[in-house]
Amino acid sequence: MDEYTKPLPVPDFDTKPFWEFCKAHELRVQRCARCGETRWPPQGLCPHCHCWDFEWAKLDGTGRIDAYVVVHHVILPAFSDDAPYVIAQILLDGCEDRVRITSNVIGCPWEEIKVGMRVRVAFDDVTPEFALPKFRPEP
Ligand SMILES: [Zn+2]
Numbered sequence: 245m246d247e248y249t250k251p252l253p254v255p256d257f258d259t260k261p262f263w264e265f266c267k268a269h270e271l272r273v274q275r276c277a278r279c280g281e282t283r284w285p286p287q288g289l290c291p292h293c294h295c296w297d298f299e300w301a302k303l304d305g306t307g308r309i310d311a312y313v314v315v316h317h318v319i320l321p322a323f324s325d326d327a328p329y330v331i332a333q334i335l336l337d338g339c340e341d342r343v344r345i346t347s348n349v350i351g352c353p354w355e356e357i358k359v360g361m362r363v364r365v366a367f368d369d370v371t372p373e374f375a376l377p378k379f380r381p382e383p
Pocket residue numbers: 276277278279280281290291292293294295
């Protein structure tokens with residue numbers, strides 16, 4: 245594996261479990277034990293009912309593009325071979341439109357990306373420690 249030169253996540257107390265699930269190719273978000281609401285990004289207490297108890301709910305990894313940009317002018321040299329590339333906000337299924345995760349859409353020419361397009365998570369094992377959740381259009 246070539247050395248990975250792009251920025252990597254910096255897990256903290258709240259996000260470390262999320263990245264560990266990604267490494268196992270599972271997309272999970274926190275679900276409140278009291279009110280049942282999902283939330284993003286990972287955080288200690290429920291923003292809806294202020295309960296500290298939660299579970300890591302396993303999602304099926306599908307969703308739809310809610311917004312996107314196409315990057316043509318690259319700032320960080322590590323991304324220069326990728327341009328043009330797509331950064332999108334994905335509304336994840338199973339979260340009542342409350343979880344909007346920012347990621348890349350891959351496996352599709354940028355000209356074909358549309359708001360509302362159905363996508364599915366595709367984990368990119370970039371290092372032995374990290375798998376990044378990216379998204380591909382559903383067939
Ligand atoms: Zn709650």
